[in-house]
Amino acid sequence: MKEIxxxxxxxxxxxxxxxxSYADVRVHMFRFLVIKTENRKLKEIQAKEKYxxxxxxxxxxxxxxxxxxxxxxKSLDKLISNAFSSLKACSTNFELAERKPEKAEVCSNFxxxxxxxxxxxxxxxxxxxxxxSITSAKIKVSExxxxxxxxxxxxxxxxxxxxxxxxxxxxxxxTSVAKENGRIQKLSETKxxxxxxxxxxxxxxxxxxxxxxxxxxxxxHSSFPPKEKIPVILDPKSIGxxxxxxxxxxxxADLVFSGSSLLKNMLxxxxxSESVNIYDSGVEENGVFVPYDDEGVKKGxxxxxxxxxxxxxxxxxxxxxxxxxxxxxxxxxENAFMLPLVRQTNFFMSPGDYKLEELIEDTKKAIYVSxxxxxxxxxxxxxxxxxxxxxxxxxxxxxxxxKQLAQIPISGFVTxxxxxxxxxxxxxxxxxxIFLGCKKEGQRVKVGFGGPHVRVNKVMIGVL
Amino acid sequence: MFYEKIEKALKFAKKxxxxxxxxxVEHDKINELSWRENREIVxxxxxTGVGIRVIIGKKQGKFSFTGIGENMLxxxxxxxxxxxxxxxxxxxxxxxxxxxxxxxxxxxxxKKIEEMNLExxxxxxxxxxxxxxxxxxxxxxxxxxxxxxxxSFNQEIxxxxxxxxxxxxxxxxxxxxxxxxxxxxxxxxxxxVETFSxxxxxxxxxxxxxxxxxxxxxxxxxxxIAGSVFMKMLVEQxxxxxxxxxxxxxxxxxxxxxxxxxxxxxxxxIPHRVGSRAFDGDGLKTRExxxxxxxxxxxxxxxxxxxxxxxxxxxxxxxRKYNSLPEVKANNIILKEGDIDIEExxxxxxxxxxxxxxxxxxxxxxxxFNIAFGxxxxxxxxxxxxxxxxxxDFFDIIKNRIEIxxxxxWHENLCFPPILMxxxxxxxx
Numbered sequence: 001m002k003e004i005x006x007x008x009x010x011x012x013x014x015x016x017x018x019x020x021s022y023a024d025v026r027v028h029m030f031r032f033l034v035i036k037t038e039n040r041k042l043k044e045i046q047a048k049e050k051y052x053x054x055x056x057x058x059x060x061x062x063x064x065x066x067x068x069x070x071x072x073x074k075s076l077d078k079l080i081s082n083a084f085s086s087l088k089a090c091s092t093n094f095e096l097a098e099r100k101p102e103k104a105e106v107c108s109n110f111x112x113x114x115x116x117x118x119x120x121x122x123x124x125x126x127x128x129x130x131x132x133s134i135t136s137a138k139i140k141v142s143e144x145x146x147x148x149x150x151x152x153x154x155x156x157x158x159x160x161x162x163x164x165x166x167x168x169x170x171x172x173x174x175t176s177v178a179k180e181n182g183r184i185q186k187l188s189e190t191k192x193x194x195x196x197x198x199x200x201x202x203x204x205x206x207x208x209x210x211x212x213x214x215x216x217x218x219x220x221h222s223s224f225p226p227k228e229k230i231p232v233i234l235d236p237k238s239i240g241x242x243x244x245x246x247x248x249x250x251x252x253a254d255l256v257f258s259g260s261s262l263l264k265n266m267l268x269x270x271x272x273s274e275s276v277n278i279y280d281s282g283v284e285e286n287g288v289f290v291p292y293d294d295e296g297v298k299k300g301x302x303x304x305x306x307x308x309x310x311x312x313x314x315x316x317x318x319x320x321x322x323x324x325x326x327x328x329x330x331x332x333x334e335n336a337f338m339l340p341l342v343r344q345t346n347f348f349m350s351p352g353d354y355k356l357e358e359l360i361e362d363t364k365k366a367i368y369v370s371x372x373x374x375x376x377x378x379x380x381x382x383x384x385x386x387x388x389x390x391x392x393x394x395x396x397x398x399x400x401x402x403k404q405l406a407q408i409p410i411s412g413f414v415t416x417x418x419x420x421x422x423x424x425x426x427x428x429x430x431x432x433x434i435f436l437g438c439k440k441e442g443q444r445v446k447v448g449f450g451g452p453h454v455r456v457n458k459v460m461i462g463v464l
Numbered sequence: 465m466f467y468e469k470i471e472k473a474l475k476f477a478k479k480x481x482x483x484x485x486x487x488x489v490e491h492d493k494i495n496e497l498s499w500r501e502n503r504e505i506v507x508x509x510x511x512t513g514v515g516i517r518v519i520i521g522k523k524q525g526k527f528s529f530t531g532i533g534e535n536m537l538x539x540x541x542x543x544x545x546x547x548x549x550x551x552x553x554x555x556x557x558x559x560x561x562x563x564x565x566x567x568x569x570x571x572x573x574x575k576k577i578e579e580m581n582l583e584x585x586x587x588x589x590x591x592x593x594x595x596x597x598x599x600x601x602x603x604x605x606x607x608x609x610x611x612x613x614x615x616s617f618n619q620e621i622x623x624x625x626x627x628x629x630x631x632x633x634x635x636x637x638x639x640x641x642x643x644x645x646x647x648x649x650x651x652x653x654x655x656x657v658e659t660f661s662x663x664x665x666x667x668x669x670x671x672x673x674x675x676x677x678x679x680x681x682x683x684x685x686x687x688x689i690a691g692s693v694f695m696k697m698l699v700e701q702x703x704x705x706x707x708x709x710x711x712x713x714x715x716x717x718x719x720x721x722x723x724x725x726x727x728x729x730x731x732x733x734i735p736h737r738v739g740s741r742a743f744d745g746d747g748l749k750t751r752e753x754x755x756x757x758x759x760x761x762x763x764x765x766x767x768x769x770x771x772x773x774x775x776x777x778x779x780x781x782x783x784r785k786y787n788s789l790p791e792v793k794a795n796n797i798i799l800k801e802g803d804i805d806i807e808e809x810x811x812x813x814x815x816x817x818x819x820x821x822x823x824x825x826x827x828x829x830x831x832x833f834n835i836a837f838g839x840x841x842x843x844x845x846x847x848x849x850x851x852x853x854x855x856x857d858f859f860d861i862i863k864n865r866i867e868i869x870x871x872x873x874w875h876e877n878l879c880f881p882p883i884l885m886x887x888x889x890x891x892x893x
Contacts, residue, residue: 042552044526045550049528050529051531065505067508068511069510069512070512071533078510082508085582086507089586090504090506141710179710183828184827186825260601337509339507378819380836382639385819387853388820409832460893
């Protein structure tokens with residue numbers, strides 16, 4: 001595979017290098033397998049392979065871009081001709097920030113490659129878990145999914161960059177629908193893992209699927225929280241979701257530059273409580289694997305908020321040039337059909353010093369918001385107004401977690417919410433979803449999100 | 465060359481011993497102009513996607529890939545065959561349709577769109593700015609010319625369709641919001657922009673919005689908002705696969721679920737519209753289906769598979785891409801207009817833009833979204849508002865608290881008039 005992608009890249013680069021000031025080629029190979037079982041039966045096996053090549057050419061400050069699905073020479077020649085047509089139609093002058101042309105070959109950690117694990121066994125595991133997930137007659141629909149993904153990205157450029165990255169991940173998703181006396185509740189949860197089929201043995205998956213069904217059943221009888229202004233304690237997944245939606249997107253420098261982000265004039269200003277520290281990092285345990293971005297820039301760990309103060313935005317080479325800085329390695333594209341945009345990688349809050357038990361004991365009345373079953377959110381980056389639906393919630397009274405509550409929509413204004421954080425626990429976890437990604441301008445990329453447990457005082461909670 | 469490859473692939477499948485096979489090929493030529501402030505970038509994509517479905521009795525195996533090399537087709541057939549053999553028989557699976565069929569829909573293809581070069585696409589951007597009289601700091605315009613082919617052992621069907629679509633971030637006062645336009649023809653595309661523009665001129669005055677105060681409010685959902693809320697809360701629950709799996713709030717037809725003023729239709733045969741096509745994902749002709757008539761639920765939406773389970777005729781609502789199996793999806797959705805003139809409505813919130821509607825719980829009827837842009841209209845003034853969670857029982861609203869206004873508008877595949885929802889619960893500042 002390595003030889004094929006290099007051959008494609010070299011063929012294109014050699015053909016054009018004398019006619020451009022700069023060019024880069026991206027080759028993307030993507031393999032995805034999903035096994036879906038439903039109500040004790042194998043429902044569907046989805047196997048997909050996607051291959052794409054992209055060419056970006058630059059001459060006299062203008063940029064042309066084209067992409068294609070075929071890997072043969074005829075297709076690649078067409079790709080070159082399309083890129084030059086785009087270049088001709090371009091009327092904007094672009095500038096890209098300098099970066100060191102890297103040479104690297106990196107792969108995420110795995111022990112048992114998905115291709116070495118027989119399909120028959122994958123089906124058996126998924127079927128077995130699905131049977132276990134049907135915990136009672138109230139569970140009317142149970143879907144158990146097993147997914148694996150292998151992605152190879154190759155980047156080469158006329159200035160000598162030559163990078164291959166390989167990312168292997170696996171995961172399980174459980175969706176349970178419970179029904180009783182006309183009431184229906186649905187809960188869906190995913191656990192994804194960087195690595196191969198060793199993941200099957202790394203966790204008690206029976207307990208995971210059983211728990212989702214159990215919580216779904218309980219939701220049939222759960223009530224809404226009290227109609228009063230009370231704090232929320234967000235678990236690592238919930239705070240990760242809130243940060244990704246409300247702050248992460250607002251930090252993307254393309255939005256900042258166009259004036260769409262509320263953070264446009266806030267660099268160096270206090271936007272959160274003093275104990276809040278937030279990062280975006282390309283390689284983290286249990287996070288997505290982005291050691292280099294789609295412009296060949298090494299993605300390190302970017303400090304976004306330090307002691308409550310906004311320190312940096314997320315950049316690609318183009319926004320970095322506009323802000324007279326260097327790229328933070330955040331140019332990412334879903335595949336080679338698409339142009340890299342400024343995207344988050346693993347966006348998270350670092351832990352504080354409260355023990356989780358102390359944090360809960362220290363709380364008189366609040367809603368504990370777990371990320372189990374939480375739905376993705378949405379944000380208006382220009383106002384900082386965010387919203388997402390919680391996962392399973394619980395009422396905390398006098399320092400104790402009490403009854404389960406219904407899922408609730410949570411909204412607020414990002415700086416107000418982050419400034420109202422008064423306790424951060426010393427735990428930490430990071431999450432991503434192999435089955436889904438974050439959408440921006442029609443592109444979905446996998447993102448990691450997480451943090452510790454935190455107590456937030458100023459958010460709005462929807463109740464009937 | 466293309467047909468030769470397919471022919472060879474079909475022969476290979478026969479040799480392998482598959483009972484039947486379906487090869488779905490999509491070939492898209494896409495020209496795209498995207499811009500942000502003064503930065504413009506042009507992009508050309510040549511895309512081919514192939515979906516292979518192999519049938520062995522009541523079992524099926526599926527594999528998809530991009531590109532269309534001969535070896536890749538064989539590789540795909542081998543994997544799909546292996547998956548089919550490992551799959552469990554699905555006793556409801558009706559096999560592939562005996563005869564592919566097309567409906568006679570006009571204006572699905574526009575030569576002007578296929579031949580539009582990148583310079584002409586730039587002219588469209590200027591036309592949108594001229595018509596809306598708004599700044600568009602960010603957006604993109606795409607022309608897509610798609611050729612779709614469907615093959616099995618003994619038959620084939622194909623069509624060529626075009627799409628012109630634009631996604632524009634329109635600047636209104638201090639804020640901006642995203643709007644998409646999409647049509648199969650150039651002519652209708654510009655008309656849709658004009659219609660939208662007439663109604664939204666007052667957004668230019670959107671300055672210093674205030675959060676909505678908590679309480680019960682009458683709200684007016686403007687056409688595209690009404691359409692998106694109805695899609696999420698109602699139409700997706702009328703998909704027969706959702707009903708059959710118990711994932712819908714509805715189980716049977718011929719029951720009153722809404723006020724008499726509500727009639728809802730699905731149609732795949734309306735000229736110019738992006739929800740129209742000559743054949744669906746099963747290769748069967750598209751048609752028109754009344755979903756709700758005067759408040760009474762009349763039909764669910766079916767594909768070949770779900771229709772077979774209930775022994776009814778398909779409604780031509782099978783939808784697929786090269787990389788997915790046929791599933792049920794709406795074509796164009798039309799809500800019949802009522803007789804209320806929105807100009808005469810007062811003391812209510814006019815909702816122009818929402819976020820977070822996906823956070824609703826449709827099976828429970830819980831409608832939840834945030835007002836991102838709106839105006840409180842009184843008989844004396846318009847007050848811009850932003851922020852506030854609308855959280856209420858959608859089924860109760862359509863049964864008891866809904867009024868339908870005049871003047872439908874098309875927004876992509878949705879044709880809706882404005883809708884008045886009364887006494888709605890809002891959690892605000």
